[in-house]
Amino acid sequence: xxxxxxxxxxxxxxxxxxxxxxxxxxxxxxxxxxxxxxxxxxxxxxxxxxxxxxxxxxxxxxxxxxxxxxxxxxxxxxxx
Numbered sequence: 001x002x003x004x005x006x007x008x009x010x011x012x013x014x015x016x017x018x019x020x021x022x023x024x025x026x027x028x029x030x031x032x033x034x035x036x037x038x039x040x041x042x043x044x045x046x047x048x049x050x051x052x053x054x055x056x057x058x059x060x061x062x063x064x065x066x067x068x069x070x071x072x073x074x075x076x077x078x079x080x
């Protein structure tokens with residue numbers, strides 16, 4: 001199966017680089033999923049907005065949401 005290499009921040013657009021900086025400030029890293037989507041910054045920024053809508057709103061604790069996301073990834077044999 002063909003794979004796409006995640007991009008380093010210096011290989012992306014200014015908009016993607018700015019989002020990468022926000023990830024580093026908030027999470028301490030840049031998730032590979034978003035480093036890969038940075039090949040199409042308009043898609044990456046839409047995915048970031050979707051993720052923020054899930055994790056930054058509602059009444060469920062953010063840590064529980066993160067644990068659920070990790071568990072679903074494990075169940076589906078996803079490396080992310």
